[in-house]
Structures are given as C-alpha cells and as structure tokens.
Amino acid sequence: MQRAGKSYEDHRAKRFISTNQRGGAKNSNTKKNRIQAKKEGVMREDPIVVFENVSKIYKMGEVSIPALNNVSLKIQNRRFSMVLGPSGSGKTTLLNIIGCLDQPTKGKIEVCGERVAEISDDKISEFRARNIGFIFQNFNLIPVLSAFENVEYPLTLLGMGASERRERGMSMLESVGLSDHARHRPNQLSGGQKQRVAIARALVKGPGLVLADEPTANLDSKTGASIIDLMHKIQEQYGATFVFSTHDPQLISHAQDVFSIRDGELIEHRSEGK
Numbered sequence: 001m002q003r004a005g006k007s008y009e010d011h012r013a014k015r016f017i018s019t020n021q022r023g024g025a026k027n028s029n030t031k032k033n034r035i036q037a038k039k040e041g042v043m044r045e046d047p048i049v050v051f052e053n054v055s056k057i058y059k060m061g062e063v064s065i066p067a068l069n070n071v072s073l074k075i076q077n078r079r080f081s082m083v084l085g086p087s088g089s090g091k092t093t094l095l096n097i098i099g100c101l102d103q104p105t106k107g108k109i110e111v112c113g114e115r116v117a118e119i120s121d122d123k124i125s126e127f128r129a130r131n132i133g134f135i136f137q138n139f140n141l142i143p144v145l146s147a148f149e150n151v152e153y154p155l156t157l158l159g160m161g162a163s164e165r166r167e168r169g170m171s172m173l174e175s176v177g178l179s180d181h182a183r184h185r186p187n188q189l190s191g192g193q194k195q196r197v198a199i200a201r202a203l204v205k206g207p208g209l210v211l212a213d214e215p216t217a218n219l220d221s222k223t224g225a226s227i228i229d230l231m232h233k234i235q236e237q238y239g240a241t242f243v244f245s246t247h248d249p250q251l252i253s254h255a256q257d258v259f260s261i262r263d264g265e266l267i268e269h270r271s272e273g274k
Ligand code: ADP
Pocket: 058, 059, 060, 065, 066, 067, 085, 086, 087, 088, 089, 090, 091, 092, 093, 094
C-alpha cells in the first residue's frame, strides 16, 4: 500500500487543479484512469475509511462516557456521505476519529489505505495535512488573514512556493464563487461566505478526504442548502470523498450514503448504490 508521500500528494494536488481548469472530471472511469487510481493505491471502488468494531469511551474522573459503541462501517471512495444523528449521538467523535484528531478506545480503523494507529505521533499531523481537509461548524477561519490568505495557508504548511500558492488559492476561491472577495477578512464576510472560504481552504491541497462537521448548523436554512449544493458540486468536480455530519434529516436527499447514529451506535446505513 502506497504511503501518502510527497510525490503522491503533489501529483494529486496538480491533477486536482487541472481538473478544475478543465471544468470537471470527465470519463473518470476510463481504463487509463482506473490504472492511475490503482497506482495511487486507492481504487475508486475501495473504501477510503474502514471502521471495525470501533468504540470510544471518554473518561471523566470515575465516570465513563461511551461516545461510540462498536461501530463498524465502510465509507466508499469518492462519494458524498452523511453522518446523521441528534446532538450528543457521537457525530463529532466519529469525524474526529476518521480525521485522526482522536483515537478509538477499541477497534481497528483504516483511513486512506493506512492503519492510522500504526503511524507515529510525529507523522500523523503530516498524514492529516496531506490527506484530510476539515470544514467546521464555526468556520474556524483565522481572523487576521484575508480570505485568500486563509485558503493558501495549508499550502504554506506543505512548503509550496508563493506563485503556485497564489494560482491554486485563487483557483479554489473562484470555484466557491469568491474570487472578488479574496482580500476580505472573515469579519467582512457573511456566514455563508465564511463557510465557502472554509470549503476552499479544506480543498486547496487536493485531499482525498474532506470532513465537514455540521457545516450548515450556524447558517440559515437557505444558505445551508446552498452550501451543501456547493459541497456536492465540488465533490463531483474534484472526485474527493466528502463526509459531512448533520442533525437535520432534511439534508438526507443530498447524500449518496447516510449513516444514522444514535447514542454512539450505528443504527442504519442507507446507500444509493451509485
Ligand atoms: P455530537 O457531535 O453528535 O453532538 P459528540 O461526539 O460531540 O456528539 O458527543 C458524543 C458523546 O460523547 C456525548 O455524550 C458527549 O457529551 C460525549 N463527549 C464528547 N466529547 C467528550 C470529551 N472530550 N470528554 C467527555 N465526553 C465527551
């Protein structure tokens, strides 16, 4: 299994931008692309996330709080998946474990073809920086940076040069319809615009996996729906895997896969099978 090294990610990010410039990934299932996908280590049909009997128990003094209980699931590569559940059901815990921000108490996990528990602590942030984009409920933009600077920041962390950062950052801002707001600071943007910047920031490095934890929870329903539509469009365009969580069952229609959780248990997986 190929490790997420620099050359792989560079290649992926380049392909990501050129796909954008062509205006969409066409013929993604051609033989050539299948061979390419195999070379990259994760076939289109392979799951990008595998959970086997995963449990997470938080300890608070003497009290144990079970946040996830024996969850087994597979999230297929390049699909638009939703984790649906009420507040406190374990959505954030699940996404944090997928995103390697937290570790399970029990069980096995595989993310982007790697058994992440076996990656050393000093390598895990690099793995995350290369493979995973995050979109948060509270946007989490850096207030003193402009929209463009927020978007290019992950590329700075990857050590990319200024002219390439500029090209990719502006291209991503254009994809989310904000090229004319590049110099605005977060406090000069609406909630929906902030979330668009956050989407651009999550995607700019061309991650295989994008995690969005209740990305519409702080938006009015119309803006929230337009953000989900945008995420969907971008997911189709770039071929990344999206996993977003929500407590709003009305958003089900947007997802190809729906994982319903209650009290830390996976109670249903519905798949459109596309
Ligand atoms: P959701 O995102 O669906 O609202 P969470 O994953 O945040 O659910 O929480 C699931 C359960 O785990 C809740 O009972 C919550 O109180 C508990 N929990 C979450 N994070 C922690 C933590 N860091 N310490 C202790 N308990 C936690």
